[in-house]
Amino acid sequence: MKVPFTKASACGNDFLIIDGMHAPADLHDFSRRICDRHNGVGADGVEWLYPAPDADMRARLINADGSEAEISGNGTRCVAAYMVSNGHAGKLVIRTGAGVKRCELVAREGHRFEFEMEMGEPRVDDAFSITVAFGQVHGTPVSMGNPHYVVFVKEFSPAWQAEGAEIGRHHGFKDGVNVEFVRVKGANNIEARFYERGVGETQSSGTGSCASAVAAIAADAVNSPVKVHAQGGTQVVRWTGGSVFLRGPAQLICQGDFLG
Numbered sequence: 001m002k003v004p005f006t007k008a009s010a011c012g013n014d015f016l017i018i019d020g021m022h023a024p025a026d027l028h029d030f031s032r033r034i035c036d037r038h039n040g041v042g043a044d045g046v047e048w049l050y051p052a053p054d055a056d057m058r059a060r061l062i063n064a065d066g067s068e069a070e071i072s073g074n075g076t077r078c079v080a081a082y083m084v085s086n087g088h089a090g091k092l093v094i095r096t097g098a099g100v101k102r103c104e105l106v107a108r109e110g111h112r113f114e115f116e117m118e119m120g121e122p123r124v125d126d127a128f129s130i131t132v133a134f135g136q137v138h139g140t141p142v143s144m145g146n147p148h149y150v151v152f153v154k155e156f157s158p159a160w161q162a163e164g165a166e167i168g169r170h171h172g173f174k175d176g177v178n179v180e181f182v183r184v185k186g187a188n189n190i191e192a193r194f195y196e197r198g199v200g201e202t203q204s205s206g207t208g209s210c211a212s213a214v215a216a217i218a219a220d221a222v223n224s225p226v227k228v229h230a231q232g233g234t235q236v237v238r239w240t241g242g243s244v245f246l247r248g249p250a251q252l253i254c255q256g257d258f259l260g
Contacts, residue, residue: 001260005034005041006082007253010074012203012232014253016043017082020050020060032066034258041258044199047075055095056088063198070097070146073119073206073246077103081113081250098145111252119144119207119244122214132166134159139167139179140215144244146197147177148211152221156181156193164195178205182212184221191229203232210244213237 001024006017016034024030031046033039045063052058059079061069080092080103090105099120107114123143129136139151149167157163164179179195192212194205202208213226217239225238235248 003030003034003258003260004255005258006255007041007043008078008081008250009253010077010204010206010250011230011235011248013072013074013205014043015072015075015078016041016046017079018046018048020048023048028062028066028068030260031062032064033260035064040260041256044196044202045069045072045075047072047079049079052095055093055100057083057092058095061097063196064200065198067198068097069198071101071144071207073117073144073208073210074204074248074250075206076101077113077115077117077206077246077248077250080105080115080117081111081252084108084113085111085252096145106247113250114248115250116245116247117206119210119246121242122210122239122244124214124218130167130170130172132163132170134163134166137163137167140219141177142211142215144207144210144214146207147173147175148180148208149173149177150180150182150212150215152216152219153181153183156183160193161195161201164193165200168195168197178208178211180205180208180212180215182216184216185229187223188225189227189229190216190222194230204230204235206235206246206248209235209248210237210239210246214239214244
């Protein structure tokens with residue numbers, strides 16, 4: 001079976017974009033195999049594209065482990081870059097598992113794009129603590145259409161990946177959770193590390209950046225707009241109530257055929 005794909009990256013958070021017409025019967029197993037970084041193409045997930053009656057496109061996200069996720073902010077931005085490169089206008093409506101998202105192109109240089117995306121209204125719940133093997137953790141739950149648990153830290157632990165994995169598996173999160181460790185750097189700057197459901201450590205996260213910024217704003221630790229600095233790059237989050245807006249880059253990397 002030969003399946004054509006486009007690979008794209010948003011701040012190091014990489015995705016494969018595939019037309020749904022090529023979807024195999026076992027979408028989850030195929031997505032896991034093509035995302036494998038040794039025996040596949042390698043990616044954090046696959047954005048499968050389908051027609052939508054109420055949008056320019058519908059994007060269905062399957063994570064690297066074969067599980068399905070409601071949305072990736074970075075993945076949706078990669079889809080927007082793919083669509084613009086294929087002739088769509090700079091204002092796009094993309095249906096995700098977390099609802100319709102609107103993307104607006106604000107800059108382009110070749111295969112590098114920058115978009116601002118309306119992410120919808122967040123839900124910030126009361127912070128609570130959980131007990132895990134390495135101790136007690138206090139975090140703020142935030143929903144961006146997918147679940148997040150934001151933990152504020154003074155410094156990042158050398159073992160933050162293992163800690164993120166354990167938090168994500170905690171029985172208090174019945175559907176699992178995306179974990180963000182966040183360090184406040186100033187009135188409009190935070191630094192974040194991401195451990196995502198179905199993927200593990202990622203260089204960046206769009207919804208994670210939004211959740212981190214929203215939690216920090218809600219705690220009066222920073223003011224909007226917030227620059228979210230991650231290992232893969234920086235994104236900007238605006239939120240003053242109502243919808244969250246996320247601005248950041250997306251780059252098309254390569255195209256090819258998967259022969260798996």
